Amino acid sequence: MRVSLNWIKRLLDLQTLPMPVAELQKALTLRVAEFESDVEVAGPALAGVVVGKVLTCAQHPGADRLRVTTVDIGRGAPAPIVCGAPNVAVGQTVAVATIGTTLTMPGKDGAPATITIKAAKLRGEPSEGMICAADELGLPGGHDGILVLDAGLAAGTPLREALGLGYSVLIIENAAITHRPDLWGQWGWAREIAAILGVPPPAPLDTAWAVDAGPWRAELSSDGCTAYAGAVVDGVANTPSPAWMQDLLTSVGVRPLGLLVDLTNFVMLEVGEPLHAFDRRELDGTTVMVRDAAAGEAFTTLDGRSHALAGDDVVIADGRRALALAGIMGGAGSMVQGDTSGILIEAAIFKAARIRRTRQRTGVATDSSARFEKTLYPEGAPAALNRTLALLRELCPGCRVVQRFASGALA
Numbered sequence: 001m002r003v004s005l006n007w008i009k010r011l012l013d014l015q016t017l018p019m020p021v022a023e024l025q026k027a028l029t030l031r032v033a034e035f036e037s038d039v040e041v042a043g044p045a046l047a048g049v050v051v052g053k054v055l056t057c058a059q060h061p062g063a064d065r066l067r068v069t070t071v072d073i074g075r076g077a078p079a080p081i082v083c084g085a086p087n088v089a090v091g092q093t094v095a096v097a098t099i100g101t102t103l104t105m106p107g108k109d110g111a112p113a114t115i116t117i118k119a120a121k122l123r124g125e126p127s128e129g130m131i132c133a134a135d136e137l138g139l140p141g142g143h144d145g146i147l148v149l150d151a152g153l154a155a156g157t158p159l160r161e162a163l164g165l166g167y168s169v170l171i172i173e174n175a176a177i178t179h180r181p182d183l184w185g186q187w188g189w190a191r192e193i194a195a196i197l198g199v200p201p202p203a204p205l206d207t208a209w210a211v212d213a214g215p216w217r218a219e220l221s222s223d224g225c226t227a228y229a230g231a232v233v234d235g236v237a238n239t240p241s242p243a244w245m246q247d248l249l250t251s252v253g254v255r256p257l258g259l260l261v262d263l264t265n266f267v268m269l270e271v272g273e274p275l276h277a278f279d280r281r282e283l284d285g286t287t288v289m290v291r292d293a294a295a296g297e298a299f300t301t302l303d304g305r306s307h308a309l310a311g312d313d314v315v316i317a318d319g320r321r322a323l324a325l326a327g328i329m330g331g332a333g334s335m336v337q338g339d340t341s342g343i344l345i346e347a348a349i350f351k352a353a354r355i356r357r358t359r360q361r362t363g364v365a366t367d368s369s370a371r372f373e374k375t376l377y378p379e380g381a382p383a384a385l386n387r388t389l390a391l392l393r394e395l396c397p398g399c400r401v402v403q404r405f406a407s408g409a410l411a
Contacts, residue, residue, distance in 0.1 A: 001174055002040075003189045004251040006167040007270070011190035011202040018197055021168045027196045028170070033183070036171040044138035044250075046166075048101030048117075049159040050074065051149060052131070054092045062123040071096055071131065074156015082127040087145035095137060095147050095159050097130040105136040106143070138250075140243045169251055174370065181374040185272025186252075205271065209382035209410055214403035215286040216344075224314040224354035225290040225326065227408035229381045231389060232280065234342045235399040236260060242395065254367075259395060260336040260343060265367075267388045273347055273380035274368035275388060276316075276324055280342035282334040284320040290348070291317055300332040301325060301364060313358045314350060327355035327372040328364050345388055347381035349408070382410050 005024075009017060017024065021039055029035050052071040055078050060066035067088050070078040073096050081096070088094075097103055097117045107113030119128045134141025137159070141147060153162045160166050182188040190202040209229055218228040241249075241262040249256050252269055256262050264275040293299070293309035299322050300306050307325070309315070314326035324330045327350040336343060355372040359365055385404075392399050 001172045001177060001184065002252040003170040003172065004167065004186060004248060005169065006251060007186045007248050008190050008193055010248070011187060011270075012194055012197075012199055014199065017193075018199070021170075024193065024196065025170055028192065031196065032192050033172055033176040033180070036173070038171065040169040040171060044160075044165060045102070045104065046137060046158070046160045049095055049097050049103075049132065049137060051153045051155055051157045051159060051162050052079075052094045052096035052129075053155045054088060054090055054094060054131075057088055057090045060123060060125060062125075066123065066125075068125050069131070071129065072155040073098060073129065074154070079128045080126045081129045081131055082122040082125050083131045083146065085131065085133065085146040087148070088131060091151075092146075093149040093151050093153050095132045095149060097132055097136075099128055101130075103130075103132070103136055104138065140240065140246055165247075167247075167251055178374065181371070181376050182272065184371050184374060185268070186270045188272060205379075205383035206386040207379040207383045207411065209385070209406055210404060211406050212403045214405070216403045216405045217287055218405060218407035219287055219289045220407050221289065221291045222314045222326075224292070224351050225348055225408065226351065227349040227378050227381055227406070227410050228288070228290055228346065229348070229385055229404070229406040229410060230288060230344055230346045231385055231404050232342070232344050232402040233389070233392060233399055234280075234402055236341060236343055236392065236396045238336055238338055238340050241266075258336070258338070260340060263388055263391055263395075264345070267384050267391070268367065268371070271380060271384045271387055272371060273376060273384035274327070274371055275345055275347045275384050276330050276368075277336050278323060278330070278334045278344045278346070279336050279340045280344055281340075283323070283344060284318040287319065288344070288346070289317045289319075290326065291315060293322065297322065299325060301329040302332055302335055303329065303364075304332065305364070307362055307364075310358075310361060312354065313361075314354055316346065316348075325358065325362070325364070326350055328358055328362070328369050329366055345385060347384045349376055349378050349381055351375075378408075378410050382406075 056070045134147045177183040194201040246256040293313040297309040315322040316324040323334045352375045359369045
């Protein structure tokens with residue numbers, strides 16, 4: 001479990017924590033559970049990347065798409081750098097990866113590619129560094145051109161320092177909080193930290209859930225599920241998540257994938273209750289069934305693995321097929337896509353023993369299964385859905401909740 005202090009500050013509405021990190025870490029170990037001794041600094045890997053000032057910029061004599069620049073990087077003589085970005089210009093403040101810097105960036109096939117910056121000649125012109133685009137640094141902003149920074153930043157300043165990137169993350173072994181399902185979300189840790197710091201606790205979670213009239217309903221026929229709640233939402237857009245959300249997800253080791261998946265991951269990590277989003281176009285009918293799997297039932301999880309299910313497994317299904325392996329992972333045929341505009345978001349409470357047996361038998365361990373195996377509180381399902389809907393309204397202002405529905409005991 002990773003506890004992001006940036007996330008904690010956001011939940012407690014604090015600009016800074018009124019206690020040194022090492023002291024807070026010790027207090028948490030004494031009062032709550034033992035933390036690892038190391039404090040991790042999370043964020044993009046930016047060692048060797050500094051602020052630079054573009055002093056000159058000229059057309060490369062041997063390449064139409066390249067520019068020859070000199071850049072002040074705060075280290076004596078300006079560095080000659082050949083740059084292919086169309087927007088590079090004299091006077092810009094830029095991010096420069098200096099010689100010896102290792103960067104991980106999207107490759108031509110979309111897979112991560114790692115490069116180390118070396119002094120070289122590009123079409124006969126010396127180049128001693130790289131002027132970077134945002135995505136080459138692991139930052140939001142894409143690859144349309146180089147990242148242009150605030151002109152007030154000083155040349156040579158480490159980029160992490162200049163942009164205020166990087167944040168402390170405390171590490172705790174999962175086994176230390178097996179008995180505390182409330183501590184499998186950042187909100188639970190914010191409450192503990194608020195008590196130690198003597199500051200107001202985080203805002204209470206909204207656990208109310210009003211069911212709307214309409215065609216959508218949940219049918220629970222498996223005793224492995226005690227409660228199910230869902231919300232059908234139209235008018236969503238699977239855009240990139242905002243930078244603040246991507247930063248917080250990255251800080252706890254989760255890769256941003258797009259707003260709709262990021263939202264469910266974000267709320268799970270904050271509240272401690274897993275959720276899943278289905279593309280409405282892929283659902284048959286308006287009844288969601290939570291049932292036991294048929295012995296030998298074929299199912300392909302989101303990771304592309306095929307499974308022959310057992311009768312003790314629980315699935316989420318529509319009128320045609322299984323959609324998700326309950327408490328473990330969604331199915332390959334109903335996940336959200338880049339053009340998804342309507343979704344069903346679900347939150348449920350499953351019996352811990354059933355999820356544990358499925359995880360052990362299939363060998364599929366996920367953040368979701370880790371939490372369901374701890375016996376979650378039923379109030380967590382409406383709390384997670386309400387938080388998700390609030391964020392959706394903020395980030396997709398045109399979205400509309402079509403219907404809320406539920407079955408089982410949510411309190």
